[in-house]
Amino acid sequence: MPQGLPKRIRFAFVTQALLASVAMVVGIVVVGAYVRDTLLDRWLDTEAAAFWANGGNAAELPRSALLQAWFVTPGDDPAAVPPRIRELAPGKHVALGDGEPRHVLLDRRAEGDLYLAISTHMVNRMAWLTALLLGGLGLLGIAVISWLTYRRSRLMVLPVNRLSDVVAQWNPNDWDAAMPVVLPYPLAADTSKEMRALSSALGGLATRMAEFVQRERDFTRDASHELRTPLTVVRVATDMMLGDPAVPAHMQRSLLRIQRAVQDMETLVDAFLILARERHVAPQTEEFALRDLVEEEVDKARALLQDKPVELHLVEHASPRLLAPPRVLSVMLGHLLSNACTFTEQGRIDVEIDTDEVRIRDTGIGMSEDTLRQAYDPFFRADQFNPIGKGIGLTIVRRLGDRFGWPVTLESEPSRGTLATIRFGNASVA
Structure with a gap:
């Protein structure tokens, strides 16, 4: 310190x-x-x-x-x-x-x-x-008395300083390890009773917080795994029904909505699974062409536009190759594209690929400064009357970006649209 x-x-x-x-x-x-x-x-x-x-x-x-x-x-x-x-x-x-x-x-x-x-x-x-x-x-x-008093005061305060350093080093959200130093740390024999009580209380608090974080992590992982099975069943069933020519047209529209909802839920489950992993258990990393991944997500997003008078374009300013977890980037792009398609009623959506970033620009409803400040809050939606969207997409995107060193920024104006940018700060660009 x-x-x-x-x-x-x-x-x-x-x-x-x-x-x-x-x-x-x-x-x-x-x-x-x-x-x-x-x-x-x-x-x-x-x-x-x-x-x-x-x-x-x-x-x-x-x-x-x-x-x-x-x-x-x-x-x-x-x-x-x-x-x-x-x-x-x-x-x-x-x-x-x-x-x-x-x-x-x-x-x-x-x-x-x-x-x-x-x-x-x-x-x-x-x-x-x-x-x-x-x-x-x-x-x-004066010098002798001040020095002796300072030494005594320093000996009394030093345990507090050491304890504050230990507490400052421990982060319950850091999944790389548990606490760097077990609390309470060894105290000198002449440490005051109050200092021992404080150290013991902080040690108990740290233990309870670590247990709470572990329970939350286990629940997210287990719940996400359990959701995969029924979602897979629903997706396969809808695929089979859509492939049956005897299904009426009005039923096909309903099946398409179910299929899109299942796709959204699978993307959400993937995000939860990634966030629930220990930090030292990273998703599979591989080298891939950024255009191929972005193009795949753009094709998925076209189905969300339905009959809207909205044009969706992919613009390639560069052709970088990344050494990174492709599934993580797919989840982030999927959420940002889903938001752009949901809140754009007319105009166009441009997905631009550059050397070290991807930009998604739309002509949707946009956001005011107050709304932009709350955009990353869980369950917050810019359009409260839109039944589509759960209000946690941007929260997941931000958490994934923070986790993997890909900062996400938003720029928006009401009725002028929104610009979302993902920068690959820690990804190797080939």
């Missing part, structure tokens, strides 16, 4: 880890800057309070490697104070002194002006090193 559940879970965990890492880094930067400024403000306030508590003596100015202080009494020259600092208004500021960033406090009182400046270069370096260390540890923690 290219886009299976494990890949989606991995993507979700990676995305979550990246978002968490970005949020943590931004948080560390913002919180670190706030904490640094707060600590510097507290430091300046504490030093200023201590200076004024000691009487504001210039000799008691606090000084260290990071802290510088100046005290200017009223009337004194503030030249000792760096220009960028002495220009500041009372309060706290960030300023440059001697090219170095400083956090400055100017506390102006009646006794004089107190300037305190803390160099932030070292403080910033220590803050960034601390933030980098905390961020690295945080990112490492």
Whole structure:
């Protein structure tokens, strides 16, 4: 499964880890800057309070490697104070002194002006090193936790993914074999109880579906075989009666109708037998001239036109030879020609043979777009008032075409006729 559940879970965990890492880094930067400024403000306030508590003596100015202080009494020259600092208004500021960033406090009182400046270069370096260390540890923690959580989640989801692959490979309509993998497939010892229950339920469902398909297949095959015997008896009897010159003309017309009905039923039984076969038991394949087979089906179809003012023509654009099951193609052509003759009251029907396809074009009632979409549905008929036809011919043609790789297409317009095309995609053309 290219886009299976494990890949989606991995993507979700990676995305979550990246978002968490970005949020943590931004948080560390913002919180670190706030904490640094707060600590510097507290430091300046504490030093200023201590200076004024000691009487504001210039000799008691606090000084260290990071802290510088100046005290200017009223009337004194503030030249000792760096220009960028002495220009500041009372309060706290960030300023440059001697090219170095400083956090400055100017506390102006009646006794004089107190300037305190803390160099932030070292403080910033220590803050960034601390933030980098905390961020690295945080990112490492997120990565480890995400990886461990992903591995655990993957182990929990992997049986579902494997089971979905097994179910996707099994097709109850594939008659080549039964299930490719017996369900439920072997599960790990630590598989959850829910997963075992799901696997068991799917296994039972697959077994029931396979049994149902087999019962349907057996019924279709057995029923079709049983129908052959009475149909053969009826066909032989009608042939004998039609050959008797003593049979009246009106009886002959009825016998012809019976004969055509038997022919339709035999074609239907043949189609059912072909569809009921296992896929590995293919109908007999042989090399034959396509024209001979089409011409035979066209001759059979002429009897369906009766006295209709319809011309039936065979047009040969090419003379291909096919290596395929001829009986299957006969059934498909027979159904399509039967439909064309049934729904064409006047005009013509052309059967065209080309290099890799056969086209049946008629000038019948045609079909609208809505009707065309339902044409392959079982028991659907374009003309509901026509007593001829059972509504399953096109369904059988499509199933046979899908089975043997001969796609069937329909093009139609109301009152303009229909074009049916059989393409020999998987047949060898000589």
